[in-house]
Amino acid sequence: MKKYFLILALVISSATYSQDLPTEPANGFAFPLGTKFTIKMHPTDSTNFDYSVIKLEPFQEIVDIYENDSLFKDPDEKNGTIEFYFCLGTSVETDEEKEKNMKVLLLMKNLTENSFGYNSDIQTEENGEFKTTSNVGTYSGAKGTEIWPYMIHQIALNEFKIAK
Template sequence: MKRKNMYILLLFVSLYANAQEMPIGVSNKFTFPIGSKFTIKLVPKDSVNFDYSVVEFEKYSQVINMEDLKKLFVENGEEDTISFYFCLGTRGDTEEEKKKNMQILLLFKNYSDWQLDYSTDIRREKDFEPTSNVGMFPGIIGIEMWPFVIYDIDIHQIKKHLK
């Protein structure tokens, strides 16, 4: 029953959430609502750290099939950009399996030449809380998954991975 309520709530939020206006300028942190597709352009601050600008943003209310992610991203994106989907995803053959496997996803593809680390904070209810992440590898599709409702995500502190 909880998964069904989560699914209905997330569909409602993704369909009716107010669209964030395209940010002007460059920052080291932006907030994105669930049901978003966006691309950021990295802007070097120094030899390790990046700010970024949002170069594309749109609402995205489709549920992603987690078994077929390659079709979401172009092979070669614009240099020094990262494309994201922050939405619902599932996998399975039957509707029952798909409902059971429904999760919140942050999908991304890094079109830069750098392996990157970044920080994320998620808003589940009133306040934002930090969450762990996997890092970003050049040319690779990455995925973060959560089994609970998330309304917004902050992406910040993007930097080159130091070995």
């Protein structure tokens, strides 16, 4: 079943760039590295949510791992969305150090009334299989950061549930 979902997520992800936004609500989508995207949450019952992609654009900047608040909109505006940046980041300044200390980041800002747990799967080899990875979830009104020290080509986010 999981492989079926991952294949579906890849197909939907590749179609996302070519279709009109917002997408129809679904259980999950996959996003390539170098992407800024915003999702809108849609409840399917009292605890589970699907989401639609309402904004999707390339994002090729290398961000500072610790100083990146300026990427996000007004932090007090609750509009039922979660903003993401799936990009590269570093916390050093020289070009030589940047090469050695580059990390893959998933930055997020939760602009919903709910905190969520979700599943995340990563593709570490180009055109490779997705593997499950842990995450910290996303908390209402808060900014979150996931960091990996190795290359990730795509990330699939799925099965959003209200956190307990």
